[in-house]
Amino acid sequence: MALTSEDFNYDEDDSQDETLDADLDSAEETPPAGGEGSDEADGEAAKFYQRKARWYAVQVASGCEKRVKLNLEQRISTLDVVNRIFQVEIPQTPAVKLRKDGTRQNIDEKVFPGYVLVRMFMDDEVWSVVKNTPHVINFVGAEQRRAYGRGRGHVKPMPLGMSEVKRIFKRTEEQKPVVKVDMAPGDKITVLSGPFKDFEGEVVEVSPERSKLKALLSIFGRDTPVELEFNQVQKES
Template sequence: MADEARWYVVHTYSGYENKVASNLKTTVENRQMEDLIQEIRVPTEMVTEITDDGRRKEVERKIFPGYVIVKMVMTDESWYAVRNIRGCTGFVGPSSKPVPLTDQEVANLGIEKHEIEVSYKVGDAVSIVGGPLEGFIGVVEELELDKNRVRVMVSMFGRDTPVELELDQAELV
C-alpha cells in the first residue's frame, strides 16, 4: 500500500494548520490508520525579522498559510478521517474532490528530500552535465548540500563567472 500513497493538500481555517495536523495525527494513531495516512506536514521556513528597535530574530513562518500537506492512500475511510477533523474545510481540488500533487510539484515544494551523493569537493574541476551551460568545465567554489546547490566558477569569454547549479548538474572531470 505504501506505493499507492500520494501527497494531497488539505485546506484549513487560517491559523488552524498545526491544530489540524496534531488532531489528524491523534486520529490516525487512535484508529490504527498508519498504513493509510503516512505523513502530515505543515511546511514552514525560518525567516530573520528585524524588530522596531533594530534587533534581529529568527521566526518560523508557514510557507502556505491555511494548508496542510498529507501523504496518504486515498480510500473512503482515509478521506472521511481527514475531512472530519475540526478546522479542516476540505481537500484542494475541483468541488473538494482530492487531486494528488504531481511528482514535479512534490519536487518543487521540497516535501520529499532526495539525497544526492557528490563525488566532488571545493576546488575540484567539474563538467556541467545539465542546464543551459551543459558542456562547460569549471571549478567548484562552494557546496551547499542542504540546499542541493553548488557554485561553480566557469570561464566564459575570458572572464570567470560564478554559476549556481543543482548538485546533479555537475560531475567530476
C-alpha cells in the same frame, strides 16, 4: 486568498488515474487479496498502500496548521489508519523577522499558510478521517462535485504532482534565512527619530539585509529621497 488546484501545479501524468470517483465508489486498484489476517497478506497490503500513497493539500482554518497536524496524527492512531496515512507536514522555511526596534528574530515561515500536506492512500475511510478533523476546511481539488454530498464544499481531492512536491520541500531545505519586514514600497511612514523626526513620507525602497529603507520626504517643499533605519520609522495604519 485561498489557493486552488492550479496553484499547486498538478502533473497530469501523475494524477490522471487517481480520481475520487474511483477511490470513493469502486476503486480500480485494491490491496492484494488472499490470506486475510496473515502476516504475509498484511505485509503485501502495506507495500501496496505505501507504493500508491500520494501527497494531498488540505486547507485548514487560518493559524490552525499545527493544531490540525496534532489532531490528525492522533486521529490516525486512534482510528487505526496508520497503514494508509503516512505523513502530515507543514512545510516551513527559515526566516528572520525584523522588529520595529530594529532587532531580529529567527522564525520558521510557512511555505503555504493555511494548508497542510498529507501523504496518504486515498479511500473512503481515510478521506473521512482527514475531512472530519477539527479545523479542516477541505481538500484542495480540481473541481466541485456536489453529487458526492460529502461535507463542506464537496471538493474532489486531487493529488499533487511529484515535481511540485519536490519543489515545495526543496524550499524547506534552504539554509539561508529570508529576511522579512513589515514594510513595502508605497507605505506611508512617520519618522520617529533623527534630524527628520516627525516628517511624513512614502517608502520607495526597502533593504531588509541592511535593515534600512529609502523614503521620499517633503523637505522645503520638494520630495527628497532619504535613507532611514527601520527603527527610525513607524508605518501609518
